Amino acid sequence: MSLEIKNFDPRPIGVFDSGVGGLSVLNQLINHFPEENFVYLGDTARLPYGSKSPLTIQKYVTQNINYLVRHQQIKAVVVACNSASTVLSQIQLASDLPVFGVIKPGARAAFQISKTKKIGLWATRATVKQESYPKALKDLDSTITCISVPCPLLVPLVEEGLWQGDIVDAVLNHYFNQTDFNNLDTLILGCTHYPFIKSSIEKVIHKKNLKVNIIDSALALAEDLSQAFKNNLVQKNSSALKKGSLSLLLTDEASHFMELALKTFPSWENSKFQLIDLNQIV
């Protein structure tokens, strides 16, 4: 029997990304808030965002959030994509819904753990260009140096389900060679796709005898959500309580997306899946 939680707001939390990257964030959120209801919107008809311009990304992000507000009665939205999170300060929404991006939590986690104050950022071309991470890090400590490296090939590898092996190693070596690791002690995975290949990244770090902390923004983001909703979010580890629901919405029929999602999260097999018309969100 489910216990009743005082002040618990049963409306779902909306989470969106263009493709599978945001699933790494969603997974962390479900682990942290198992009683919550979630709606995941994957904008698969227009993926990826990381190679698009800020203006186009702003347009897509605004449309996605407005759709979630209008059609899904969400209580908060999580932008589970770094490229999309970089434009949040530039968009205007029709609602005063709480919006959570991944940049600030990721920067804060890196700031808290780094001792050398030299922090690396691996991200998409769009995220690097927007300079949101260096700015967020400078706001926390003006002496921080941020080394930004665009790593666009990591997204298609993850989308293809290639998370380890020769190709991944060749691509990682390419980006390791482009990153100045001298005195650098922290590396932000500034794209929600990258956590899927975290163990391959750690393997190269170990092989190269580097000492580098890896930052996955999703964990820090979950803390932000917990703080913001402490009165009406279900507490972590409430295993006796009723498990929340999950709806998956996609803008394009994407069997490949579903394959990858189920490969990663087999328990989602019975989740509600729905194809939504892009015209509804335009």
Place this chain on the structure above:
Amino acid sequence: MSLEIKNFDPRPIGVFDSGVGGLSVLNQLINHFPEENFVYLGDTARLPYGSKSPLTIQKYVTQNINYLVRHQQIKAVVVACNSASTVLSQIQLASDLPVFGVIKPGARAAFQISKTKKIGLWATRATVKQESYPKALKDLDSTITCISVPCPLLVPLVEEGLWQGDIVDAVLNHYFNQTDFNNLDTLILGCTHYPFIKSSIEKVIHKKNLKVNIIDSALALAEDLSQAFKNNLVQKNSSALKKGSLSLLLTDEASHFMELALKTFPSWENSKFQLIDLNQIV
């Protein structure tokens, strides 16, 4: 002084793709028809198409062609993308404009050169799934066997300007291992991105001591255009005549696209470039 060509129709030929892939086709067309005027539409706001569903691709293709007809007064359209060419038979256009895809010319060229009648196809996931090449080959010769291999990682490599080196070799080895080359004498590059890495593919073929003809649909496509417009297209090698114009239209501001385009075709530096609003083509 320019010579006057009898029956020459000065309206431009429209060419479109989602990104840089179609530039390989455009380049062939300009080489074959230097006097022609061209308008290139790159749907960079929604690239790539190869990972999207047939229905979504149909929608984008219809919108792009209708835009070119309404706003650019074109006399013909070339769909310089294999994933887009696979849906041509399923779309209905508001005009009776001649539409040229890359599938049939590519299949014909492969059929003409293959002796073993075992033909390989490397293409995007969408193109492989649609089975347009095997169907087009069977229409030419029912005894042909087509070995189709989706090679989705080749597109981001080309988009990144990585056309040779360790990463390309690792990815190519991956796809060579997935392809049954036993008795296969012809390989269709079923994606307009792939010709950019043709020399790397040829290097592996040579290293593996294989004897395989490489088919780039763009050459066969140019022949189709030549046939269809023999009365009013300027002849090849008409070097004394006035050079045609080129307009580049993009649906998203894409400095990276322009960099790659100019890296490949330095002479395009003075071409007219224009950003078009996606709402105009929706």
